[in-house]
Amino acid sequence: MAAVKRGYFGRYGGQYVPEMLAPALDELEAAYEACREDREFRDELEFYFREYVGRPTGLTYLPRLSEHCNGARVYLKREDLCHTGSHKLNNCIGQALLARRMGKPRLIAETGAGQHGVATATVAALFGLECVVYMGEVDTVRQALNVFRMKLLGATVEPVTSGTQTLKDAINEAIRDWIANVGDTYYLFGSVAGPHPYPTIVADFQSVVGREARAQCLEREGRLPTKVVACVGGGSNAMGLFKGFIDDREVELIGVEGGGLGLAGDDHAASLCAGTYGVLHGAASYILQDADGQIKGTHSVSAGLDYPGVGPEHAYLKDTGRASYTLATDDEALEAFLRLSEWEGIIPALESAHAVAWALTHRDELTSEDLVIINLSGRGDKDAEEARRVLAGRV
Amino acid sequence: MSRLSDSFARARAEGRGHLTIFITAGDPSLEATAELVPALAEAGADAVELGIPFSDPLADGPVIQAAGQRALERGCTVAGVLDCVRAIRARCDLPLAFMTCYNPVLQNGPERFAREARVAGVDGVLVTDLPPAEAGPWVETLAQNDLGAIFLVAPSSTPERVELAARLSTGFVYCVSRPGVTGTRDDLPAELFDLVARIREKTDRPVAVGFGIARAEHVREVCRVADGAIVGSAMVRVIAEAPDAAAAVERAAAFARELAAGKAPAG
Numbered sequence: 001m002a003a004v005k006r007g008y009f010g011r012y013g014g015q016y017v018p019e020m021l022a023p024a025l026d027e028l029e030a031a032y033e034a035c036r037e038d039r040e041f042r043d044e045l046e047f048y049f050r051e052y053v054g055r056p057t058g059l060t061y062l063p064r065l066s067e068h069c070n071g072a073r074v075y076l077k078r079e080d081l082c083h084t085g086s087h088k089l090n091n092c093i094g095q096a097l098l099a100r101r102m103g104k105p106r107l108i109a110e111t112g113a114g115q116h117g118v119a120t121a122t123v124a125a126l127f128g129l130e131c132v133v134y135m136g137e138v139d140t141v142r143q144a145l146n147v148f149r150m151k152l153l154g155a156t157v158e159p160v161t162s163g164t165q166t167l168k169d170a171i172n173e174a175i176r177d178w179i180a181n182v183g184d185t186y187y188l189f190g191s192v193a194g195p196h197p198y199p200t201i202v203a204d205f206q207s208v209v210g211r212e213a214r215a216q217c218l219e220r221e222g223r224l225p226t227k228v229v230a231c232v233g234g235g236s237n238a239m240g241l242f243k244g245f246i247d248d249r250e251v252e253l254i255g256v257e258g259g260g261l262g263l264a265g266d267d268h269a270a271s272l273c274a275g276t277y278g279v280l281h282g283a284a285s286y287i288l289q290d291a292d293g294q295i296k297g298t299h300s301v302s303a304g305l306d307y308p309g310v311g312p313e314h315a316y317l318k319d320t321g322r323a324s325y326t327l328a329t330d331d332e333a334l335e336a337f338l339r340l341s342e343w344e345g346i347i348p349a350l351e352s353a354h355a356v357a358w359a360l361t362h363r364d365e366l367t368s369e370d371l372v373i374i375n376l377s378g379r380g381d382k383d384a385e386e387a388r389r390v391l392a393g394r395v
Numbered sequence: 396m397s398r399l400s401d402s403f404a405r406a407r408a409e410g411r412g413h414l415t416i417f418i419t420a421g422d423p424s425l426e427a428t429a430e431l432v433p434a435l436a437e438a439g440a441d442a443v444e445l446g447i448p449f450s451d452p453l454a455d456g457p458v459i460q461a462a463g464q465r466a467l468e469r470g471c472t473v474a475g476v477l478d479c480v481r482a483i484r485a486r487c488d489l490p491l492a493f494m495t496c497y498n499p500v501l502q503n504g505p506e507r508f509a510r511e512a513r514v515a516g517v518d519g520v521l522v523t524d525l526p527p528a529e530a531g532p533w534v535e536t537l538a539q540n541d542l543g544a545i546f547l548v549a550p551s552s553t554p555e556r557v558e559l560a561a562r563l564s565t566g567f568v569y570c571v572s573r574p575g576v577t578g579t580r581d582d583l584p585a586e587l588f589d590l591v592a593r594i595r596e597k598t599d600r601p602v603a604v605g606f607g608i609a610r611a612e613h614v615r616e617v618c619r620v621a622d623g624a625i626v627g628s629a630m631v632r633v634i635a636e637a638p639d640a641a642a643a644v645e646r647a648a649a650f651a652r653e654l655a656a657g658k659a660p661a662g
Contacts, residue, residue, distance in 0.1 A: 016497055016524045018454040019547035020571060022556065162460060168451060175453050180575035182551060279498045280451060282524070292472045293502030294450040 007196025010319060012312035015195045017282045024182045029197040031102045048093045049208060057081045059216040064343035069359055071368035076376040077213045086378030087209060087237045088119035088190060094205030096123035099186035106130040106185045110174040112139055112167030113304035114146025115378055116190030121155035131155040134173040136165040139303045146382055164297045167307045171281050191234025192311030195282030199311050203239045210244020213373055221371055227252040230375035231354040233305035235314045237377035242323060255314060256354045258300030259327030267299040271310040272318050272325040280309040301330035301390060302350035328357035336360055337387060349378030398490040399518040399543050399566050402441050403601035403622055412618025412658040415603055416651060417444040417627035419462035420479060421471030427640040429482040431647055436489040438648040439655025447476050447495035454523045456578030458628040462635060473503050477515045484516035492519035492545060505533055509540040519543030519566035527559040534563050545569050550590055561597035568594050570604045577606055578628050583616055591620045614657030626654055
């Protein structure tokens with residue numbers, strides 16, 4: 001898995017940023033490298049994981065879904081039980097500690113579904129840092145409750161009206177803010193995408209998910225899972241889970257993208273399934289684009305997957321065949337949203353419902369020999385309003 | 396590329412500043428762009444930077460970003476901009492540089508992009524999100540096509556990065572006046588003059604200052620230490636606020652004349 005060139009995973013990754021940002025990324029990399037092996041930093045991270053995030057999160061067996069999947073044993077890794085309701089807080093705690101070490105008093109972040117924005121606003125409150133969150137105007141409407149939560153936590157939410165007014169445009173605005181305020185500002189990036197060193201930093205802080213899941217699975221079942229499954233937007237929860245199993249070659253790594261209305265048109269967010277090599281937001285990866293290199297608008301019922309790019313390490317894992325990537329459509333994800341709620345009493349985030357949908361649509365390929373861990377990256381409370389609208393009459 | 400270096404050399408020889416004007420290709424239309432460039436030349440611009448719009452630019456402030464979005468909505472493509480350059484070249488000999496992001500270059504094929512740009516009559520290229528560390532093969536491609544490489548140097552650039560950018564910039568060094576994205580400012584920071592001096596230590600190539608240059612007195616002030624000034628957002632705004640393409644050309648030319656007054660040293 002060694003990068004062939006600094007900041008690269010095969011031909012993916014890199015630092016495609018305007019010169020104004022390059023020194024800031026160098027500074028970030030140096031600070032991260034210093035913390036990486038630093039005992040005190042790691043202890044502090046552990047402390048907050050335990051005392052504040054609520055780690056370790058559980059590994060929950062799903063009796064009905066297991067029965068439905070031909071007796072395969074299906075578990076959920078319960079990142080929905082993290083404080084703030086998703087895996088996003090793992091990364092935010094880590095990066096906020098880094099920001100504090102770097103002496104940066106101001107955090108900025110982008111957010112799609114609002115989960116990363118809420119997590120960033122939370123750590124800003126915890127550590128007494130100023131916080132500005134950029135969010136596409138379309139998303140502020142879809143996720144109004146999260147906007148309120150961020151404000152409640154003391155953050156300023158800046159609606160972004162440029163471009164498609166979704167996650168990608170929120171990232172553009174956050175990067176522009178960073179360029180203008182690079183001295184006192186820490187850009188707390190939420191996914192394993194973006195320029196080096198973000199993909200590495202975020203994967204590191206999320207790797208606790210896979211580490212825990214592996215140990216819990218061995219303890220409960222006395223063996224490793226046959227498959228681990230996670231949804232992929234930018235790809236941070238999936239990378240966190242995959243990191244725990246990447247050296248266990250017999251464990252299949254499966255990423256599920258937002259399939260929207262299907263691949264026939266452009267109404268999807270499946271960068272790995274349908275994208276091509278390109279450069280977006282500072283890194284080379286698979287992206288959804290037209291022949292002239294313009295980024296395409298995306299669609300997914302889940303705002304958190306609504307992104308035309310993906311983390312470069314996922315692109316690398318796809319090309320090397322170590323992980324495989326598929327998609328779940330809006331309808332499949334909504335069906336999973338309903339099934340998990342009714343069968344298991346767990347309301348998943350619409351993002352995570354895509355990973356659950358994989359089990360429903362692939363049940364024919366599963367046998368009683370299979371042991372599957374699905375990452376439930378977030379809880380569904382934030383989506384209740386949107387789901388009520390979309391599922392009108394079905395509940 | 397000789398058009399570009401000649402024009403800087405001429406300004407140096409005449410003891411005056413060099414004025415580059417940035418406009419977004421395709422805003423309000425590619426036909427208007429082909430009219431704007433000769434009019435700007437006539438009005439005293441020494442070079443024009445044509446922005447090839449990208450859907451997700453990182454270094455652009457709101458004015459240029461919005462112009463790019465409008466151009467894309469009207470169907471502006473790399474091929475369309477190249478046609479536009481050919482139309483301009485039929486009418487004027489002003490040095491032209493492209494300013495864009497890497498992905499449109501990548502998808503059109505960097506070698507094909509450079510070759511076609513050269514054949515159409517472009518003299519230099521700045522790819523804003525391709526810093527020197529990522530630009531190795533690209534610099535060679537530009538050299539093979541006799542296109543001037545233009546790299547950004549920012550106030551935050553370390554001495555090593557200044558040196559690298561200065562060494563690789565065969566067209567001119569684009570000095571960013573202050574932290575931030577493109578956009579107009581009221582005043583110029585004192586540190587700018589130190590930065591230009593730092594670049595001068597590393598290269599004899601022309602140095603032009605951009606970002607926040609909006610008035611004739613900015614041009615004059617900048618040209619006291621640098622070879623030239625680059626005006627972007629202020630001009631793009633003038634074009635955007637015009638009611639139609641004809642008025643845009645007229646107002647842009649008038650504004651360029653105003654700015655060009657700043658090329659002469661203060662008497």
